[in-house]
Amino acid sequence: VEVELRRNLREIVFVIQSQSNSFHVRQAERRRADLLKQAHSLTELHLLLFYYLTVVLMILYFLCVLSLSHSFGKNSSWIVFLEEETNVKMNKLVQVLTKFDTNKEWFLGKPLHDEESTIIHHYAFAENPSIFKYPDFAAAWAVSAPLVVRLADKVRNEPLKSDFTIDLKHEVALYIWDNGNGPHLTAVPELCTEPEDSPQTQHCATTLSTEPPPCGEPVNKEDIFVAVKTCRKFHSERVPVIKKTWEKDAFSLEYYSDHADPSIPTIDLGVPNTERGHCGKTFAILQRFLSSSVPNTKWLLVVDDDTLISLSRLQVLLSCYNPSEPVCLGERYGYGLSQGGYSYITGGGGMVFSREAVVRLLNSGCKCYSNDAPDDMVLGMCLNALGLPVTHSPLFHQARPEDYARDFLAHQVPISFHKHWNIDPIAVFNKWLKDDLRAEASDGLNKSAKTEL
Numbered sequence: 001v002e003v004e005l006r007r008n009l010r011e012i013v014f015v016i017q018s019q020s021n022s023f024h025v026r027q028a029e030r031r032r033a034d035l036l037k038q039a040h041s042l043t044e045l046h047l048l049l050f051y052y053l054t055v056v057l058m059i060l061y062f063l064c065v066l067s068l069s070h071s072f073g074k075n076s077s078w079i080v081f082l083e084e085e086t087n088v089k090m091n092k093l094v095q096v097l098t099k100f101d102t103n104k105e106w107f108l109g110k111p112l113h114d115e116e117s118t119i120i121h122h123y124a125f126a127e128n129p130s131i132f133k134y135p136d137f138a139a140a141w142a143v144s145a146p147l148v149v150r151l152a153d154k155v156r157n158e159p160l161k162s163d164f165t166i167d168l169k170h171e172v173a174l175y176i177w178d179n180g181n182g183p184h185l186t187a188v189p190e191l192c193t194e195p196e197d198s199p200q201t202q203h204c205a206t207t208l209s210t211e212p213p214p215c216g217e218p219v220n221k222e223d224i225f226v227a228v229k230t231c232r233k234f235h236s237e238r239v240p241v242i243k244k245t246w247e248k249d250a251f252s253l254e255y256y257s258d259h260a261d262p263s264i265p266t267i268d269l270g271v272p273n274t275e276r277g278h279c280g281k282t283f284a285i286l287q288r289f290l291s292s293s294v295p296n297t298k299w300l301l302v303v304d305d306d307t308l309i310s311l312s313r314l315q316v317l318l319s320c321y322n323p324s325e326p327v328c329l330g331e332r333y334g335y336g337l338s339q340g341g342y343s344y345i346t347g348g349g350g351m352v353f354s355r356e357a358v359v360r361l362l363n364s365g366c367k368c369y370s371n372d373a374p375d376d377m378v379l380g381m382c383l384n385a386l387g388l389p390v391t392h393s394p395l396f397h398q399a400r401p402e403d404y405a406r407d408f409l410a411h412q413v414p415i416s417f418h419k420h421w422n423i424d425p426i427a428v429f430n431k432w433l434k435d436d437l438r439a440e441a442s443d444g445l446n447k448s449a450k451t452e453l
Contacts, residue, residue, distance in 0.1 A: 001040065005364055008209065008267070010075070010076075011075070011076050011078060011092075011102070011255045012076065012077070012078045012079075012080055012094070012097065013076050013080070013097075014035055014080050014082060014088075015079060015080070015081045015082065015201035016028045016031050016080065016082050016083075016084065017081060017083050017084070017137065018084055019389065019391055019392065020389040021321070021325070021327070021389055021391050022322060022325065022345070022392070023180065023213070023321055023322075024084065024318045027084040027085075027213060027417070028084050029158070030084075031082065031084055031085075031086070031333050034087075034088075034261055034286075035090070038088070038090040039090060043075055043189070050056060053221075054073045061161075062251070063087045076145060077097075077102040077144060077145050077218060078097055078102070078143070078144060078145070079142065079143050079145075079148055080093070080141075081137065081140060081141050081142070082140050082206075083137055083138050083140075085138065085196060086139070086140050086206055086207075086208065086209075086210045086328065087196050087206060087207045087208065087209050088140065088206055089204065089206070089314060090203050092190060092203075092204070092205035092392035093190075093205040093206065095139075095205075096188060096190045096191075096205050097142065100144065100348075102145060102146075103146065103343065104114060104143055104144065104146060105144055105146045105147040105150065105172075105182070105183050106142070106144040106147060106186060107135075107141075107142075107143055107144075107176050107182075107183045107184070107185050108141060108142040108143070108185070108186050108188045108189070108191070109134075109135025109136065109140070109142070109185050109186075109187075109188065109191060110135060110139035110141075110191045110192065110193060110407075111134070111135065111136075111140065111185055111187045112133065112134055112135070112136050112169070112405035112407055112408050113129070113130045113131075113132065113133050113134070113405060114129035114130060114132075114405060115129070115130065115402070115405075115406065116128045116129055116402065118399065118402075118403040119398050119399060119403060120166050120167050120170075120398065120402075120404070121166070121167060121405055124164075124170075124174070132173070132174075132177075132185070133184065134169050134170045134172070134173035134185060135169055135173060135185055136169070136193055136405075136408060137168075137169050137209060138193050138347045138411065139191040139192055139193045139206050140191055140205075140206045141191070144359065147176070147181035147183065148195055149180075151175075151176070154178075154217065159340070160175075160338035163335065163336060164231055164334065164335055165331060165333060165334030165335075165337055165343055166250070166333055166398075170228060170243045173185055180416075181408075188205075189203065190203055190204055190205040190206070191205060191206050192204035192206055192207050192208075193208050193407070193410070193411045194207055194208065194411075195207065195208055195210045196208065196209060196210050197210050200426075207432035208327065208411060215319040215320040216319050217319060217380035218312070218315035218316045218318075218319050219298070219299070219315050219319055220249045220251075220315070221250065221251040221315060222252070222295075222297070223249070223297050223298045223299055223318075223323075224252070224297060224298075224299045224300075224301055224311070224314070224315070225252045225253075225254075225255075225289060225295060225297040225299065225300050225301070226250045226252065226253040226254070226301045226303070226311070226317070227254060227256060227285045227288075227289070227300065227302045227303070228242065228253065228254070228255045228256065228303055228304075228305055228307075229256055229278055229281055229282070229285070229302065229303070229304055229305060230255050230256065230257045230266065230304075230305035231257055231258050231259070231260075231273040231305075232257060232259040232273070233265065234261070234305050234306075235257065235261055235264060235413055236261060237304040238306050238420065239255065239264055240280055240303060241306075241308075241420070241425045241426060241429075242305065242426050244307055244426055245308065245425075245426060245430075245434075246308070246310065246311055246429065246432075246433070249310075249311040250311055252294065252295050254267055254294065255267065255305075256268075256269050256284070256285055258271070258272055258273035263447075265385075269281060269284040269285070269288070270284070271284050271371060272371065274360075274371055274372035276374070277370070277371070277372035277373045277374045277375060278347075278371075278372070278375050279369075279370065279371060279372065279373035279374065279375040279378050280368050280370075280371030280372075281371075281375070282302060282347075282379070283307065283367060283368055283375070285300075285302060286300075286353075286358050286361065286362060287362065288301075289355075289358055290355075290358060290359065290362065296307045297355070298323035298354065298355055299318060299323060299353070299354060299355070300350060300352070300353045300354075300355070300358060301314065301350055301351070301352050302349055302350070302351045302352075302353070303350045303351075303416075304347060304348050304418065306348075306419055306420045306424055306425070307348060307349065307350055307416055307418050308416060308417045308418070308428060308429045308432075309415060309416040309433065310352055310414075310416070310433040310434070310435060312435050313395070313413060313414075313415045313433075313435070314350075314352070314408065314415055317329075317393065317395065317415060318352070319361060321354070321391075322354075323354040323355060323356065324354070324356055325354060325356060326354060326357040326360050326388045326389075327352070327353070327354040327357055327391060328345055328351070328352070328353055328357050328379075328383055328388065328390050328391060329345070329351075329352040329391045329396075330345035330346065330349055330350055330351045330352055330355075330390070330391075330392075330393065330396045330397040331345065331346050331349040331364040331392065331393065331394070331397060331398050332345060332346070332390050332391070332392035333345075333376075333398075335345045335377060335380070342380045342381055342383070342384035343380055343383075343384070343390040344376050344377050344379070344380025344381075344383070344390060345376055345379070345390055346376055346398040347375060347376040348398045348399075348418035348419065349396035349397050349398045349416045349418050350396055350415070350416045351376065351379070351418075355401060357388065360386060360388065361379070361382055361383070361386070364382060364385070364386055366378075366379075366381075366382035366385070366386075393414065393415070395412060395413070395414050395415040395416070396415055396416045397414060397416055397417045397418060398418050398426070399417070399418060399419060400417055400418070400419050400421070400423055401414075401417055401428060401432055402423075414432055414433065415433075416433070416435070417432060444451060
């Protein structure tokens, strides 16, 4: 049995998905060390770390597949993708994979599905959205060598067609399925997202880490300056929601509008309101953040007036990041990635910038091409030109809770949601984001096996 285990383990390539940020690099190295420790007594292990590349860039995923097929295709049967927080019980995982015929195409994972058609998946399968299954990356997912080879050939011969990359796990599943020409996701019950110390995980080959990352105490609320973008027509509709929910948790907060209303109060930055984009307003906020008009803080949070957010949970998350580095944090989308495009932090879920990031952005001469240009995308172009990384956290959400798979949210302690459309925003805040004590947010995030990708 041990000889067979060693032989099968040699046939597995592990890919750890990470990002180009010092915290994430450390987390990925810890995961790599754990895998190597388990494998040391068994056999050599093919183990690759792809920092930041594989998290959101669909084109790079399959370029990696192409490279892997050349490097390991002749000797390996499986490529297993992990996240930083994914614990692996190597013996169990090998036993699970041996159940599948490695001469066939397999796409394995823990399935997620949509309850209703959603904008984040481009309203795919609108008539029956639950029919399509896609993997929860946190549980790990695997592809067999024959599928890797075919995907490599497909990438080599067919240019990838993707304007916007929103939810990579869904888009990867669509690409592999290929309108029925490729395999559906096969559910593997042993790929789990329960906490590693849960009694329900005895059968699991993967679990989620409950060990808190070594980040220290939550940052002080005095270290975060909050900028809320609004306009006159939403002063009476959206601003009261913020005041009833999360405004009280902010130490320094200003509302920026096209109209100065002392009852809120709002500040008119001299930028006319636009129906879309708001680039002029956002860049005026960045300039004000570096001025003497506001407190000198380490972090800037920019949100929309229909963003729902837990500032106490954000304080916990930011303890993992170094504000002296150019940090740009939030839910990351991509545009034109298969044609040399760029990533950006989508604005509705909240955009977090370290002071150093704002300094570098403005010193670069980056600016809007029009006041109504999409601010988040322009910032993404500027960051890409500067070579500064965009850091993704799945705890920020551009859409409403119902727009995400139920099982995906089940192992999160979310930081934000966005949009008031067809929901009671105060009820959503109270259900998903309200903490009675700041300590509860810290404890929840630490126990959550899903801090960020």
